Amino acid sequence: MSSGDLFVGDAVATPRVDHVLIAEMVETGSRVLDVGCGDGALLQLLNDSKAVDGRGVELSREKVNACVARGLSVIQGDADRDLRDYPDQAFDYAILSLTIQATRNPKTVLENLLRIGRRAIVSFPNFGHWEIRAALLTSGRMPVTHNLPETWYDSPNAHLCTIRDFADLCEELGATVEQAVAFNASGKRLPIKWSLSLQNLLGEKAVFLLKGHGKTG
């Protein structure tokens, strides 16, 4: 579900940039649900660096098995189907890292995330990045970049969006954007004072820290 296999066995590779950003946003000792947790790299990072009480949901059976084998609390499940089971505000953070674009119904998933977590953290590839705009403009074909390497028919990304699109959805859902960080291809954080339009042009990926309008949040 999430991309990037950073862990081979127990050997720790350099953490993914969005994971590092997410880990910075998470408070030590908090309760975390990582939806689309892949092989558990983020959960492991949060365990190790923030001593969280972490849980994961992952679609791929093989990745779930790998997570549980390394001692993480992960269930085989589907973001689109299984999030509704969780009670309101059950976690301090509900996280969706590079997963929302692969869900069938991103809006419902995000609503659930904002309901389950006191905060939601979402990272996603930015389809508004200049390389993608340029590729589409010049070639007239669906862009294939190192950030989005699959061809249109192979891609699990059914619902790609830009940073502006995502900000619009957050507004529609009444979520407060507490932090929005974009970073470029070399993993460098773009200056926070840049306008959303500029971030949308130069950011390859983005991480949003959100707070729902929830009754108890």
Place this chain on the structure above:
Amino acid sequence: MTSARPEIGSSTIDSVRYAEVHKPRSELVRFPENAPLKLACGLDLKLFQIAYQTYGTLNAQKSNAVLICHALTADQHIANVHPVTRKPGWWENMVGPGRLIDTDRFFVICSNILGGCMGSTGPASFKPGTQTPYGLDFPVITISDMVDAQARLIDHLGIDNLFAVIGGSMGGMQVLEWAARYKDRVFAAMPIATAAWHSSQNIAFHEVGRQAVMADPDWCGGDYYAHDVVPKRGLAVARMAAHITYLSEEALQRKFGRSLQDRSALTFSFNADFQIESYLRYQGSSFVDRFDANSYLYITRAMDYFDMKSQYGGHLAEAFRGTKTRFCVVSFTSDWLYPTRESRAIVHALNAIAANVSFVEIESDKGHDAFLLDEPDFFKTVSGFLNAAALRRGLPASGAA
């Protein structure tokens, strides 16, 4: 107790079997008359006993105890030679020194379930103060009764909090009951290849088995003990039918196909021409040498009555509300007796209360019995879950795995 009619079968084995009922070659705890077991049916079971095996050593903090709950036809002999069959323990590939459930690290306990026939009180046991077996006078028991009896054993052993409760199939049902009834006493729970309620199909197969036993004239209305007979044919048929449900169609096809048994052509008879027939007949006949027919009736009934959802007002999640236990739910892809959706229902209930749960579906074509076999992915799950739980519990890390 010796058989007066040796033509019925192997009288030696019969006497050994009843010896295990009354004087098991296991540890034994007898509960006094003033400490009866309150059963779900409303009756008190007085002067009951629990036979159990332990492996490893309880640490000074009493924090390393692992309770293993056995399935319908298994017993407490998980990691030692079985006193009746002389075969290795039923989970020796999992439990032992250096194994995944490492008896060098953990104090492993397994007790014969209430209603069983290997030393814990069951229908073949004598009624208190008599030399007469209960037979059908034994009360109908439930999974929660079995678990309450186990809890009394754990009290007796002086253990407040179990590090882990682990079990497959009916053992998994006990794990769920443990987690629901004794929330403060279970640190980690691993229900494997199980369900939170018995399905209509589950009940149907059990009813076939029970009717086979009861249709055997040697069942004598449940009082075969007094007639020195055993309803072997009925119990064997029950076992044969049940055994099919423990395997997958692929496993049967792979193992036996249409292969013939010690012959090159069909015999145009009702002999066991096919290997699968011969295999099932062997499973049936070896089972009756170690298992009491009435125990089979009572235990299958307990499983059929099992329905934690209705027990908790129609909401399975309520069974676990407030739990701090770490759960690991495991299912197997080819298990059609307790299919993955049954495990998923447990996981959904645990998610609804945001419990700490892992859920793994293991790819296997070996059917329900996969949990007893060498499945590398399953072993990795057990090892990962137990090691992570041990770390949280402050138990020493595993040398193996």
